[in-house]
Amino acid sequence: MDTKDHILSVAQRLIQQRGVNGFSYADIAAEVGIRKASLHHHFATKTDLVQHLLERYRQQLEDYLAGLPDADSRVLLEQYAGLYQSNLCDQRACMGGMLAAEVMTLDPSLRPALERFVSVQERWLCGVLERGQARGEIVRSATPAQQSAMLISTLQGALLFARAGGNDAFFLESVKGVLSSLHA
Amino acid sequence: MDTKDHILSVAQRLIQQRGVNGFSYADIAAEVGIRKASLHHHFATKTDLVQHLLERYRQQLEDYLAGLPDADSRVLLEQYAGLYQSNLCDQRACMGGMLAAEVMTLDPSLRPALERFVSVQERWLCGVLERGQARGEIVRSATPAQQSAMLISTLQGALLFARAGGNDAFFLESVKGVLSSLHA
DNA sequence: GTCTATAGGTGGATAGAC
DNA sequence: GTCTATCCACCTATAGAC
Numbered sequence A, B: 001m002d003t004k005d006h007i008l009s010v011a012q013r014l015i016q017q018r019g020v021n022g023f024s025y026a027d028i029a030a031e032v033g034i035r036k037a038s039l040h041h042h043f044a045t046k047t048d049l050v051q052h053l054l055e056r057y058r059q060q061l062e063d064y065l066a067g068l069p070d071a072d073s074r075v076l077l078e079q080y081a082g083l084y085q086s087n088l089c090d091q092r093a094c095m096g097g098m099l100a101a102e103v104m105t106l107d108p109s110l111r112p113a114l115e116r117f118v119s120v121q122e123r124w125l126c127g128v129l130e131r132g133q134a135r136g137e138i139v140r141s142a143t144p145a146q147q148s149a150m151l152i153s154t155l156q157g158a159l160l161f162a163r164a165g166g167n168d169a170f171f172l173e174s175v176k177g178v179l180s181s182l183h184a
Numbered sequence C: 001g002t003c004t005a006t007a008g009g010t011g012g013a014t015a016g017a018c
Numbered sequence D: 001g002t003c004t005a006t007c008c009a010c011c012t013a014t015a016g017a018c
Helices: A002-018 A025-032 A036-042 A046-067 A073-085 A095-101 A108-135 A144-165 A168-182 B002-018 B025-032 B036-042 B046-067 B073-085 B095-101 B108-135 B144-165 B168-182
Strands: none
Touching (some): A002 A025, A002 A036, A073 A108, A073 A168, A095 B144, A144 B144, B002 B025, B025 B036, B046 B073, B046 B095, B046 B108, B073 B144, B108 B144
């Protein structure tokens, strides 16, 4: 059971750094310290592994967002951005973003879980932005749905390109730009 | 020479749809109608192929942006967004975005070209946004540099997640959201 | 420039012993 | 649960004939 978690966390980091098609069972085995064949005892196929990973990832996100207190919308959005920012230190992207990039090479059975991952964020953001607009904390430049989609897109794109340039500055500038544009 | 172009365009589409690690010389060969080995006559290695591809891609973008007349900043930004949007029809992402996602698996020799690809857009956008702010067409919610980074990030992220969900709506909402937020 | 043939390596996955 | 051993498909790349 502990081995299972170890496998999951190593695999997640590998996907975030290299993408689903950029690592192999051999990579995981080397890091975890067991043989390739033993991995198949825990996760029969690579698709099976990614499925469990995606489920866990979405659940963790959902729990985190649900646990945030109802504060000023601008503060909540900064905490949301901080969630993305925490990946910068060890050159990770969001796992959802990596899977989105490679979606056309994935087993179709993974698509629903990926869509749900986006939905969770859209729903939460829409709520925060609606309340924010109502309270006059967030500018009414667009609908909460449009602002939600924009926020997800910006943070995902910013994380990917910060890694490409090797400079966190690009991420920080993008976030500063998008959050400033939402402030009333 | 015609074969070379054919190879380049097929390879570009494959990268935009599946990523660098999601296609092989066999895929190109099948579509172009020659054998795998013949591809190596035109591009010795896969890295070599991507290098030429990236150079061509950046050059085309640079030419397009340089050819745009000096119009209202908001119109120019919509044309820039349209450039991204044109990929939606056949489920492509931006090639730069796909390479950014897979950057940690790429030959390091490709990194400078990828960074230059981003720089071209940052420079052009900064110019447009500076003039726009000066003319009162663009809101001064953030610096032109921050707004540029935000725009690139948003469009890249939006394109990736539109493919993930299989719905163009997400892209269109993101774009609407970000462009609205910039309008003075 | 394109072909056949092949090298040399790695991919995910399975069988069966312990 | 983990191991060794192995399968077969696929990968990038090369050699050499035409």
